[in-house]
Amino acid sequence: MRVTVERRLRQPRWLAVAVPAGSLVFAFGVAAIVLVATGHDPVSSYRQLFDAAFVSTGSLDQTLIAATPLAFTGLAAAAAFRMRIFNIGAEGQLYMGAITGAAAGLYLGGRGGPSAFVIAAMVVAGCAGGAAWASISGVFRAFFGTSEILTSLMLNYVAGYVLTYLIFQSESYWRQTKGFNATVFPTGKPLPSSAVWPGLTVHAQGGIVLPLGAGLAVLAAVVLWALYRRTRFGFEVQVLGDSAGAARYAGVRTRRKILAVMAISGAIAGLGGVSQDGDFRHALDGDPNGLQKQAYGYSGIVVAALGRYNPFAVVLIAFLIGGLDNAGNTLQGADFPSGLVGVIQGIILFSALGGELLVRHRVRVVRRASAVAAAPPAAAPEASP
Amino acid sequence: MNNSLVVALIASGVAYGTPLLFGALGELLAERSGVLNLGVEGMMLVGAVMGFWTVQRVHGGSALALVLAIVVAAVAGTAMAAIHAFLVITLRASQIVSGLALTIFAGAAGLSSYLGNDLNLSGLPASHAFHPVFPNSMQSWPIVGPIVFGQNPLVYASWVCVIAVAFYLARTRPGLNLRAVGEAPGAADAMGIDVVKYRYAHTLAGGAFAGIAGATVTLAITPQWVSGITGGAGWIAIALVIFAFWRPELCLVGAYFFGAMQALAPELQARNISLGPTELWTNSLPYAATVIVLVVVSSRGARRRLGAPAALGVPYVREEA
Numbered sequence: 001m002r003v004t005v006e007r008r009l010r011q012p013r014w015l016a017v018a019v020p021a022g023s024l025v026f027a028f029g030v031a032a033i034v035l036v037a038t039g040h041d042p043v044s045s046y047r048q049l050f051d052a053a054f055v056s057t058g059s060l061d062q063t064l065i066a067a068t069p070l071a072f073t074g075l076a077a078a079a080a081f082r083m084r085i086f087n088i089g090a091e092g093q094l095y096m097g098a099i100t101g102a103a104a105g106l107y108l109g110g111r112g113g114p115s116a117f118v119i120a121a122m123v124v125a126g127c128a129g130g131a132a133w134a135s136i137s138g139v140f141r142a143f144f145g146t147s148e149i150l151t152s153l154m155l156n157y158v159a160g161y162v163l164t165y166l167i168f169q170s171e172s173y174w175r176q177t178k179g180f181n182a183t184v185f186p187t188g189k190p191l192p193s194s195a196v197w198p199g200l201t202v203h204a205q206g207g208i209v210l211p212l213g214a215g216l217a218v219l220a221a222v223v224l225w226a227l228y229r230r231t232r233f234g235f236e237v238q239v240l241g242d243s244a245g246a247a248r249y250a251g252v253r254t255r256r257k258i259l260a261v262m263a264i265s266g267a268i269a270g271l272g273g274v275s276q277d278g279d280f281r282h283a284l285d286g287d288p289n290g291l292q293k294q295a296y297g298y299s300g301i302v303v304a305a306l307g308r309y310n311p312f313a314v315v316l317i318a319f320l321i322g323g324l325d326n327a328g329n330t331l332q333g334a335d336f337p338s339g340l341v342g343v344i345q346g347i348i349l350f351s352a353l354g355g356e357l358l359v360r361h362r363v364r365v366v367r368r369a370s371a372v373a374a375a376p377p378a379a380a381p382e383a384s385p
Numbered sequence: 386m387n388n389s390l391v392v393a394l395i396a397s398g399v400a401y402g403t404p405l406l407f408g409a410l411g412e413l414l415a416e417r418s419g420v421l422n423l424g425v426e427g428m429m430l431v432g433a434v435m436g437f438w439t440v441q442r443v444h445g446g447s448a449l450a451l452v453l454a455i456v457v458a459a460v461a462g463t464a465m466a467a468i469h470a471f472l473v474i475t476l477r478a479s480q481i482v483s484g485l486a487l488t489i490f491a492g493a494a495g496l497s498s499y500l501g502n503d504l505n506l507s508g509l510p511a512s513h514a515f516h517p518v519f520p521n522s523m524q525s526w527p528i529v530g531p532i533v534f535g536q537n538p539l540v541y542a543s544w545v546c547v548i549a550v551a552f553y554l555a556r557t558r559p560g561l562n563l564r565a566v567g568e569a570p571g572a573a574d575a576m577g578i579d580v581v582k583y584r585y586a587h588t589l590a591g592g593a594f595a596g597i598a599g600a601t602v603t604l605a606i607t608p609q610w611v612s613g614i615t616g617g618a619g620w621i622a623i624a625l626v627i628f629a630f631w632r633p634e635l636c637l638v639g640a641y642f643f644g645a646m647q648a649l650a651p652e653l654q655a656r657n658i659s660l661g662p663t664e665l666w667t668n669s670l671p672y673a674a675t676v677i678v679l680v681v682v683s684s685r686g687a688r689r690r691l692g693a694p695a696a697l698g699v700p701y702v703r704e705e706a
Contacts, residue, residue, distance in 0.1 A: 157672040
C-alpha cells in the first residue's frame, strides 16, 4: 500500500476556502502541542487570546489598529507575489512611506492648508516614498536580473537605520528639538492638527474608531482587484507570472511589468507607513523599539499567503491576524508566553503551504497495482511539520 | 602594529565572518541539491538560543558544555530544516514561501524568542564561551597573531569544514551525485541516484550548519542571548552563496569580507573615529554592500555560467519531469 499524488485537472472551488480554514484550525492544534510541551495550558491561553483580540472592552479598537498596517503590507505582498515577484521589502518600504508622508504632513500642515488637501498630499507622498524604495530592487531585477528577494530584504535594514538616524542620531526636520521632553528622549516632531487623519467612531464596546487608513486599505484592495482582473495590464502580469516564456513570445514588455509591479507593491506598503503617521502615531516614530519592532512587513507575507493573494481575502485575514497580534501584545507578560503569536503565524503559513498540495493535487492511497482506491481529499494527511 | 585599524578589522572580520561562513556552507549544500532554503535566519536563531540554553544548564567542564551546545544547536537547526524539507520536497510547496515561513516561524518574533523567554535566557552572560586557544605570546605576534592565532576554536573548525565540503563536492562519489541531483535530477534519477534522499540529506545538513552558525554568535561573538541577536546574518549568508558562485572556498573569502564590514561599526566606535553620519553608514554598510555585490555578480545570463545549480528551486516529481 502506498500513497500517490497526482495533479488535479480541475481545482474544486470549495477547497480554496477549506484549505485556509483548515490551516488555521491545524495551526492552533499544533501550537497547543507546543504550549503543553512547555508547560502551559492551551485552553486558557487561547481563551485569553480570543478575549483580548475581539471580546473585551476596547479590544476591537486595538485589533483595528493592529490590522490596518497588516492589510497594507498584506496587499503589498499579494500584489507582487501573485506575479512571482517576491518583494519582501514591505517593511522598509513602509518606513520610507512613513518618512516621506510625515515630511509632507509637517510641511504642508505647518503652512495651514485645508486638512483634506494636507491628507491627500500625505497619501501621495507616502505612496511615492514606498514606491521609490521598492523601485531600487525593481530596477536591479528588471535590468540586471538580481534576486529581488535578497535586495529588498537588505534594504529593509538600511531603511530601519535611516529611520533611526532621522530621529535619534541627527537634528533632522522630522525630529522634535524644542521643549523639555526633547532633551530627555528623542522623538519625532508632532504632526500639525490638519495633518492628523480623522476616524469614524462607532459606538460599541466602549467606542471603536474606524481609522481612515482602514478605509484606504479596503479601497486599495478594490483597486488592486480591478487592476488585476479587469485590465489588460493585469492580464499581462498574470501571464508573466504563470509563464515568463509565453509572455515574452506574446510580446509582453517584461521589464516594464516588473518595474510597475514593484512600484505598485511599494506604494501600497508606503501607504501603510503614512497611515502609521496620520492615523496612529501622529509623528514619525524612529524608535528602534517602536514601529520597527512591529515587523508589519514580514507579517504581511503571512497575511498574503493565507489569503491566497486575493485582495479581499487579504483584508479579511489581516483583521484576523491583527487580532492575534493585538492579543499577543496585550497579553505579553508573566503568564502569557511571548513569541507564541509568531509561532502560530509560522505554523498557519506552513499548513497553508502544505494545504496547497491538496488544492493542486489529488492524494490517493494505492493498495496494489490493480486495486486502486481513491481516498477523499479531506482524509489525506495534513501538512505536519 | 596589531592595534592598527586594518589588522583589527581583518581579525574581527574573521571572527564576525565565521557565523556567515557556517551558514553559507550549509546553504550551499542545500542549494547544490536543488533546494533553496530562505529560512537560514530562523534556523540560526533557534540554533543560537538552544546552544546558549545548553551551556547555561550543563554542569561540568567548559569543554563538555561547549561541545554539547554545538551538538544541540546543530540538532535544533536540523529539526527546523526538516520542516522546510518536508514541505518543499515531499509536499512540493513553493521553496521561496516555505523558506520565508520558516524564518517567520523560528525567527525574531517566533519560536526562538518564545524559547528564550520561556527558558529565562534573556540578559544573562553565557556560563561558558569559546575563547582563543593559543598562548598570549603567540597572539601578540605581528599581524598573524591577532588574525590567525587570536581566534576561537570555532574559527578553526570552520576552516576544516570548508576543506571538507570542497573535498566532498569535488572528489567523492556522493558529492558528485549531489551535483548531478542539483543540475539534472531526471538524469540523476535514471542513473539510480535517489533524488529525494539526497535532497533531504543535504537540506538537513544545511540546517545543522545554520544551527552551528547561530551558536557561534551566542557562544563566541557576543556570549549572551537577545531576541533576534543574529540581526540578518542568515540573509547575508544566503547572498554569500551567490557571490561565492556556489563554491565553498569563495564562501570563506566572502564571509570575511562581510565580517569586516560588520566589524567596522564597533571598531570605529572604539577608536572614536567619526566620518559624517557614522552610525548610519557603518550600520547600513554590510546590507548596502550585499545589494551592490549581488547586482555586480548577477548580470543577465551570468548566473548560469557562474555555477548556479540548474534545478535550483524546481521540485522534482518523477512522473511529471
